[in-house]
Amino acid sequence: MSEKRVYRWTATAVVLLVVSSLVAACGRESGGGGASSSEGKKTLRVALIGPQSGQLASLGDWDYKGVTLAANEINDKGGAGGLKIEITRMDDQGDPTTGGNLARKAVSQKFDVVFGSSSSTISLAMLPILTGAKIPQVTSGQADALTQQKSQYIFLDSPTSTTYDATLAEYVVGKLGKKKIAMITNNGAYGAGEHDAFLAQLKKRGVKPVADKVIPPDQKEMSGPLSQIRTAKPDALFIGAEEVQSGLIAKQARSLGIDATIVEGAPAGTPQYRETAGDEAAEGTIVSSPYLSNDLNEQTRAFAAAYKEAYGETAELHGAKAYDGLQLVAKAVASLDGKVSGEAIAQAMHDISYDGLLGHFDYNDVGVGLSQTHIGVIKNGEVEAVEDAG
């Protein structure tokens, strides 16, 4: 028996020796990058952490395009308070653990600002790490849970679910007077947030949903719950799910003969929703979104043109959110004239206000900068703004 143990022990020792030196090496090498002293600071280092694969890949892609467009524009005009903006993209693969790991990597490599992530769950996983390291975190997630952490370093670049759904409920129940409302939401972080927010708004207006179906985020075949919704004969159907699933729900609802008006928050405003649902099923969908279309005003038209020229795609909400986010950070950094630190940037972002594509940004102490959305309706493939329902 002893020979066996000898060879085993020595084999493990040799290998662990090699491996731990590898870990040490990779640790030391990546740590070095961020050691530039703050006085001679020439660049503002921004880490963009978001999904590049899996279900949420499109969200990650739009964030990246919005931030990069803004960065290039700012750098062309001499950078943020003289600092050249440098973006480093990291893929969290739509998994909170990887998101947490990358947040620690950002802290370890002393990034100044972190953009991420597009999903509320991953942003929530990153929040304690970045806040602990006093690094400002700008997220395109909109779950209310993000604001409940009472962090001074979290900044949502879009209104919270409550705001989306308050505007929506006000228009659907108040303006259109629809009473028989059915709800179908997935139990992912976004879907659950939308479900609770919209239900609260309905209760406030004394309306009880005629049907309230919850499905898993990856379910694709919804004929079971939809057929029950059809029996309830609703005249409005609220959807709380990501772009792709919302599209599938709309398509399957129409093919099951449900003709209720479809009512949803931001996802319904994206090209991906319309493409998945098909123009016919998407027709007439009521959308609550802070960025209804590209030709709201002069600023949005310029943004849409620059976006089209840079990426050959039509701009939409998520790109606009990220663009506003970086413009805001740049304005905050400019106001610091040189003394750049995590704390200073965060404090500046609370102090200043900014008129962006999505509206007037003025951050409260829990990280919400925008509290207003607009109502739009999808007509033959385009989102048209209804009169201001704000």
Added chain:
Amino acid sequence: MDLREILQTGVGGLSIGAVYALVALGFSIVYRTIGLVNFGHGDVLMVGAFLMVTFFVNSHLAFPLALVIAVALTATMGFGFERVLRPLERKDLDLMLIGTIGFGIALEGAAVLIWGSEGQAMPTPINDTPINLAGVTVRSYDVLVLVLAAAVVVGLYLFLERAKAGTAMQAAAMDHEAATAMGIDVARCNGRAFAIGAGIAAVAGALVGPRLYVSAGMGAAVGVKGFAAAILGGFGNIPGAIVGGLALGLIEAYASGSRGSYSDVITFVVFTAVIMLRPSGLLGERTVSRP
């Protein structure tokens, strides 16, 4: 749930069940002839679906033509896949398990490289007008799915029962030594079986494309359910795969109908109960002749 709803959910269950049946068929035919449990089979379906997107959606070919091209291409790749996985055939299960999972991961990576990570929606080939049958709405595309699935099953049955090559393939599965003595080239039969399995997966991918959303990750979920369906029906048993697929589709539909978010829980708990009661599945396992 009143009667109408029960029937409506049932129709939905059958349409997704038909897809699970096709996936299960792919699993069973490869297992029956080669003794290989290919956990990457879901990803072969994904490749088929992406080929449909390329030919039917992007290059606007007619649906039947695009379908034939996609199936032919995936089936030819099937021969190649079999060559890659041949060292794993008839090996013990753990190596086969992780080997084919690795193969699936590689396929997913390749799909991301070729078709991008976002994936694409696929319109239904015929306009999906609802047909009203005594209060129960049946989506016309569901009918097409059931018809095409039935056609594949009949085609496979005819090939196995009538065609000489099909009979030879069955013989090779039942007794590969006696088959060799009769002059049957068992190795080529295995390649052909894998190609047929891949072709059927391509059909399933094409049919499920409009229903789900074609993306690199779509294979895994459908793969697990398809494999469960194959086992439920009786692994390696061709009629069993069809019964298992439809049964699993119905279980899932009724589970998601009643307790919505717990549908996966109910589906797999019922599946475990059936397997515990009848370990060899509803119609009995047909194993391959392991040497």
Added chain:
Amino acid sequence: MTLLRRLAGAGAVVVLLAVPYGVTYYGIHIANLVLIFIMLAVGLSLVLGYAGQVNLAQAAFFGMGAYASAVLTVKVGLGYWAAFPLSVIAAGLLGVLVGLPSLRVQSHYLGIVTLGLAVAFSAILVNASFTGQAVGLPGLPVPPLGPVDLSDEYNYYYLLLAAAGLLFALARLMVTTELGRRFQAMRDDALAAAHMGVEVPAYRMVAFVIAACYAGVAGALYAGLIRYVSPDTFSLAIMFLLLAMVIVGGRDNIYGAALGATVLLIVREQFVDLQKYQQVAYGLLIVGMVVAAPEGLAGLVGRVWIRVKRAIPGARVTPAEAERALGEAEVSGLGVDDGIAARAPLALVQDERQPDGVPALEVDGVSKRFKGLTALDDVTLSVAAGAIHGIVGPNGSGKTTLFNIATGVYGPTSGEVRAYGDRVSGRAAYRICDRGVARTFQALRLFRSLTVRENVMVALDRARPTSLWRYVLAPWTFRRRERALKARADELLERFRLSRVADFRATNLPYGQQRLVEIARAMATGPRVLLLDEPAAGLSSAEMNDLRELVTRIRDSGITVVLIEHNMGLVMTLCDRVTVFASGRVLAEGTPEHVTRDPEVIETYLGDADLLATGDGRP
């Protein structure tokens, strides 16, 4: 040699302790994750690699450990360390639940069932309100440890190192003692293991519970480290990553599992940037490893190490070591001619339980039908205590079926088999073994991954699963128990003159020697009745004589022998009485001389009664 070993051991410990001082904040986080995944991978290696149970729910056990700790601390309000043991127990209970199907189904069936239950478990996590649904549970408490601030990952590293070291040492103890041997025996050949007294169903459940508890510890410590749990973290992707770690590392090897976990995690972190190509490379790496080096990294390291050792002058490489690493058995040199006749009496314990006058083995009207085929038709025969009883007959006449009923492979359709008066037919194989009935098999069924001595030790070991508590509560007792068991095994091997091959893998020995090992293993269970199924098949004439002498010595030491054999020369000279079978029925019974004169027997055998008449009638 021991100097080299101690040096290497100390070196490893120093390195492990020094890691935090050489890495950045991100590096230490990766090191912490590596330690957590080592605990998970070692647990999976025990149930999948050693016990051969295809468990695809390890990620769910990991999730249960983490969530139990989260819920108990945040929702129920317990302290972290109060919740810790409860979380491990919760994971263990889930292990029992997910392990139940292993009693009914195995291999790919068990794979999909455990995978399904894991998917169901994560669906529960996503839906149940108290688990925070899809958002999960943020803001988990930092484990208090006196003055040490465990929110600092550098300090947490040492907590994880201690836990991983403890679990690794416990795993090493388990695999090098009775539990590991029984797992591997059960994996190599569950039927043969049951015949050696291993309670296969109980040990399958034990394997699942151990893997679940390992994952429970890892889960609770993960909750303490990350302080945020969400359902996505315990998904199928993590399960397949764990599986890759165990298989790429080296399947039935806890060192391999630890190695696989370390290497794969670091490779994944290094490649996290070039995501697109990483997945293809990662998938192909796994396929390549499985096809090219099924024994994994540990196997490769082992092989390299042996070659290095051979190169060092003076370092002695024992043949057993070479065989283990390089697979070549340098045993062909061991001729069989050194004989297998043994001097000392072979019975281990003079058994006083033999009530005289009661037949050693009674077959009472036994029939057995398989879906229309009648293998045995109302067979009755009796074997006197202390006799050597031969059973002969053409192929397919039901001889082996009778043995299978007597030793519990399956039950009879009707009738009963009794050993020394108490019923054995219809009982589980390991219970029949405890009643003193042992057997060898027609086709050799030695445990291929165990050495000759380990094969015998599995049979010698009479411990019941209930005595497994010792591993946790009194691990030091094993040194003494193992030494005693090894001594008894060596003594038995000496009697069978197998000591020189004790360290070789049993299945690499020449055919004759393997037959001998199988008989020695059967004798190790301390039987009162020994059933030998065609022991002479494939033996040379020299080996045949040794076998004849061996069986006689076994009988002389008070053990009744029942022998199925085709070689009539052996049967004639060895057996006191012979029963002739033909297509499932007893054709004739009596002394060898009487039986071979019976015209019906000759008819069945030679097919021509008058053939004998022309012979010179020599006995």
Added chain:
Amino acid sequence: MSVEPTTEPVSSSEPDTAVTLLEIVGLNVSYGEVRAVRDVSFSVPRHAGVGIIGANGAGKTSTLKGLMRLIPAQAERMEFGGQALDRVKPHRIVDLGIGYVPEGRHVFPGLSVRKNLLLGAYRQKWDAAVHARLARVHELFPQLQESDKRLAGALSGGQQQMLAIGRALMSEPTLLVLDEPSMGLAPVVVDQIVEALRELRRGGMSILLVEQNAKVTFSVTDHCLVLENGRRVKDGPSAQLRHDPDVRRIYLGI
């Protein structure tokens, strides 16, 4: 015993010793450590019947499987009709005209009797000639015609044996190789099999028969080979071996 079959060997078609159909020189087969066949040599002249007898585990089946290239085997020379066997792929052996009836029959249980037989002629087009052959097999084994549509797995042991022989005949072989056709069969069925083999011999078919039952072998072959523990210990004309004390010793051990 029902019908008492004639015990002398059939010899209506004289073995054409001039032409050797099958020539095996120095055949060795081993499974890992176990050397099952140790340089066995024999030959089968045209129209002749050669038997291989010996106790269980003597290497009889391994010899056949080695010759049929179903298991790895080494030999100085293995020729059939002048062609070297060791360069032919296993599934091409049947093209040379060797029909094989495996030990334990190995019919295709899930296929019908008709399909089993047709697969015997897999290498030819399933045309009129093949169907004529099918009729001839039905004549030789009438029971196969009655159970034409039944699944082979549902047949009795005897019927499966006839099917296995019929299947091998479907490729119109010049040499029929049979491995223990009498195993596990009732005596009356064994007689039917023996009668069919004798009729085939009368039709000029050459046969290589491995059998444990000496009587069956002697009544169908002209020449016999005796194997013990993988080695050829004795061979000679069947008539002479019938009364040889060594044969009796091997079988009865006295």
